[in-house]
Amino acid sequence: MSTDIARNVEIVRERIARACERAGRSSESVILIAVSKTVEVARIQQAIAAGVEHFGENYYQEAREKIQSISAPVCWHFIGHLQKNKARGVVPLFEWIHTVDDEELAWEIHRRAQAVGKRQRVLIEVNIAREPQKYGVLPEELWSLVERVVSMPHLQLEGLMGMAPLVEEAEQARPYFAALRRLFEQLPPEHRVHLSMGMTQDFEVAIEEGATMVRLGTAIFGPRA
Numbered sequence: 001m002s003t004d005i006a007r008n009v010e011i012v013r014e015r016i017a018r019a020c021e022r023a024g025r026s027s028e029s030v031i032l033i034a035v036s037k038t039v040e041v042a043r044i045q046q047a048i049a050a051g052v053e054h055f056g057e058n059y060y061q062e063a064r065e066k067i068q069s070i071s072a073p074v075c076w077h078f079i080g081h082l083q084k085n086k087a088r089g090v091v092p093l094f095e096w097i098h099t100v101d102d103e104e105l106a107w108e109i110h111r112r113a114q115a116v117g118k119r120q121r122v123l124i125e126v127n128i129a130r131e132p133q134k135y136g137v138l139p140e141e142l143w144s145l146v147e148r149v150v151s152m153p154h155l156q157l158e159g160l161m162g163m164a165p166l167v168e169e170a171e172q173a174r175p176y177f178a179a180l181r182r183l184f185e186q187l188p189p190e191h192r193v194h195l196s197m198g199m200t201q202d203f204e205v206a207i208e209e210g211a212t213m214v215r216l217g218t219a220i221f222g223p224r225a
């Protein structure tokens with residue numbers, strides 16, 4: 001992966017388009033989220049100049065400084081683990097929060113969204129591979145959380161997010177993405193909008209399995225320090 005961000009964006013867009021073609025989908029059905037954790041503002045600006053409109057950040061403090069210094073009208077996605085005490089800062093800055101995984105956190109985001117007069121778009125994170133070191137609800141706990149989240153008027157549930165385990169070959173991630181898609185398909189239609197899955201190692205397989213948002217860091221910005 002080169003350090004030429006514009007070139008990387010072009011390559012990634014082509015790969016997304018080809019994966020969509022294989023899946024019989026339009027390439028407009030996939031949102032490219034450039035994951036800019038640890039990436040400095042100047043390089044984010046290069047991605048913006050290359051046409052990227054969605055960015056993902058994992059850490060509130062780091063994100064706040066960067067978002068405040070970028071005036072371009074881009075859309076920010078919070079994709080890291082969210083601690084309850086950071087919800088107050090995160091809600092006004094981010095269009096989407098991908099990582100709702102328990103009821104208390106959902107209530108806190110709801111409370112902060114209400115305070116700023118916003119309906120916060122959220123996804124529920126599912127720990128699809130049941131990895132003990134990862135966040136996310138277990139599949140069997142998903143439906144009770146969905147029920148709670150859709151009852152909160154200042155949250156707008158738009159779908160699910162998940163990660164495949166680290167695998168040697170992208171193809172090995174397929175069963176996890178397929179499992180997440182099956183859960184997604186059971187959501188009520190108005191909440192079945194976005195399926196956030198696929199990273200640099202496996203995004204083409206994720207698209208073939210129905211991802212509508214892919215989160216790519218390394219493929220766009222190169223390896224992180």
Ligand SMILES: *Cc1c(COP(=O)(O)O)cnc(C)c1O
Nearest residue numbers: 035079199200201215216217218
């Ligand atoms: C860092 C990160 C990514 C991007 O990872 P790459 O392998 O660099 O594409 C995607 N999603 C989440 C939740 C991340 O933390």
